[in-house]
Amino acid sequence: MKPTTTATWRLVCTECGETYDEQAVRYVCPRCAQQQQPGGVTRGVLQVSWQPEALRAGWRRALGVPDRIGLERYRDLLPVGPSAPRIPLLVGDTPTLDVPRLRSRIGMPRLFVKDDTRNPSASYKDRASALVCMKAAEYGEKTIVAASTGNAATALSCVAASLGQRAVIFVPASAPPAKLVQMLCYGAEVVPVDGTYDQAFELSLEATRRFGWYNRNTAFNPFTVEGKKTSAFEIVLALGKVPDAVVVPVGDGVIISGVAKGFRDMIAAGAIDRMPRLIAVQAEGSASIARAVRSGADLEPTIDAHTVADSICVSAPRAGLLAVREIRASGGAGVIVSDEAILEAIGELARHAAVFAEPAGAAAHAGLLAALQQGLVTPKDDVVLLVTGHGLKDIASASKGVKIPSAIRPDAEALKERF
Numbered sequence: 087m088k089p090t091t092t093a094t095w096r097l098v099c100t101e102c103g104e105t106y107d108e109q110a111v112r113y114v115c116p117r118c119a120q121q122q123q124p125g126g127v128t129r130g131v132l133q134v135s136w137q138p139e140a141l142r143a144g145w146r147r148a149l150g151v152p153d154r155i156g157l158e159r160y161r162d163l164l165p166v167g168p169s170a171p172r173i174p175l176l177v178g179d180t181p182t183l184d185v186p187r188l189r190s191r192i193g194m195p196r197l198f199v200k201d202d203t204r205n206p207s208a209s210y211k212d213r214a215s216a217l218v219c220m221k222a223a224e225y226g227e228k229t230i231v232a233a234s235t236g237n238a239a240t241a242l243s244c245v246a247a248s249l250g251q252r253a254v255i256f257v258p259a260s261a262p263p264a265k266l267v268q269m270l271c272y273g274a275e276v277v278p279v280d281g282t283y284d285q286a287f288e289l290s291l292e293a294t295r296r297f298g299w300y301n302r303n304t305a306f307n308p309f310t311v312e313g314k315k316t317s318a319f320e321i322v323l324a325l326g327k328v329p330d331a332v333v334v335p336v337g338d339g340v341i342i343s344g345v346a347k348g349f350r351d352m353i354a355a356g357a358i359d360r361m362p363r364l365i366a367v368q369a370e371g372s373a374s375i376a377r378a379v380r381s382g383a384d385l386e387p388t389i390d391a392h393t394v395a396d397s398i399c400v401s402a403p404r405a406g407l408l409a410v411r412e413i414r415a416s417g418g419a420g421v422i423v424s425d426e427a428i429l430e431a432i433g434e435l436a437r438h439a440a441v442f443a444e445p446a447g448a449a450a451h452a453g454l455l456a457a458l459q460q461g462l463v464t465p466k467d468d469v470v471l472l473v474t475g476h477g478l479k480d481i482a483s484a485s486k487g488v489k490i491p492s493a494i495r496p497d498a499e500a501l502k503e504r505f
């Protein structure tokens with residue numbers, strides 16, 4: 087164990103501000119956790135707080151090793167010790183695409199798509215799972231447990247497979263079959279739960295209490311936000327500057343909090359001098375965070391959250407308090423989109439940017455259109471659309487926007503009839 091006195095980072099409670107050494111606490115702030123309601127937003131979410139000098143050194147190092155792949159380039163900006171393994175996968179390092187046809191279609195010449203469908207398990211969640219699996223190895227933990235709407239568990243299963251770790255997954259039985267099959271193929275032990283994501287979350291906490299398994303849950307394990315900050319680094323390096331706005335599909339609020347953290351860490355490192363506006367996109371039936379940002383009121387959990395975008399379907403957003411604060415501090419906004427708009431966005435993104443997204447990923451595009459209409463972004467802005475999950479994960483939803491043509495006879499006559 088490394089001596090705490092030389093630590094370049096500590097854990098700080100995002101609610102009460104108390105700081106802890108890594109050795110002192112593993113998940114949430116013990117003081118604030120006393121206010122935890124079962125099934126409620128997570129109280130006392132901890133974040134990694136860095137010494138500015140360490141961030142400056144880490145950023146210099148990242149600039150000096152452009153050939154290091156994936157998250158390894160940012161290793162010195164991640165809270166891992168020297169004993170944490172390298173992930174033998176390309177996590178992160180996803181392209182920030184010019185999207186000429188989408189740009190002209192919607193009249194935004196400075197639009198970019200950050201294509202995070204191109205992660206090993208095909209979603210943004212790989213960034214968090216990679217860091218959590220590195221920490222599990224560093225701590226000597228052999229079993230990692232997670233509750234998930236699908237992608238977090240799939241990502242954990244994937245990265246755990248790459249390192250030979252045991253993954254135990256609690257997932258709503260209603261998760262899209264592709265995600266279930268994917269995690270089973272990676273060799274995870276999957277426990278479908280006859281209930282909601284929120285109930286699966288509670289069950290996984292019980293498993294951690296009972297069996298001591300290392301818990302990856304979003305906004306419960308303090309390293310999920312830290313892993314999810316890495317796309318901000320990649321965006322700034324790809325654009326050579328800070329964009330005006332980043333549009334992020336939001337469920338529990340960890341991705342958007344992570345993106346905020348990435349930009350703030352770069353400011354502390356002296357690499358950039360301002361934040362982009364963070365635009366949170368939520369679905370009508372699961373919009374606690376966007377509602378709170380829009381109304382200025384406190385966060386209220388959604389009763390019976392529902393949306394076609396399963397990855398952003400949550401009643402009590404676990405990192406909701408943090409996300410609302412980060413969005414407000416960035417000068418950003420919340421937008422709310424319908425399921426119809428989300429389904430339509432799948433086809434728009436695929437046809438005009440050639441990026442095939444699952445509903446939650448496509449929600450970013452639906453949200454961008456709403457934000458444009460509401461004047462939250464202007465056509466001149468540099469805007470990055472974060473597309474977070476691949477379309478093949480949920481074919482049932484994607485197929486609502488297309489019609490599979492009837493087959494033809496394999497002869498020239500039939501060809502003539504068709505065209």
Ligand SMILES: *Cc1c(COP(=O)(O)O)cnc(C)c1O
Pocket residue numbers: 209210211237238304335336337338339340341342397398444446447474475476
């Ligand atoms: C998890 C997820 C989100 C939302 O991330 P949160 O951290 O829960 O806000 C968005 N899109 C996809 C594809 C996801 O898997």
Ligand SMILES: [Zn+2]
Pocket residue numbers: 099100101102103104115116117118119130
């Ligand atoms: Zn606290």
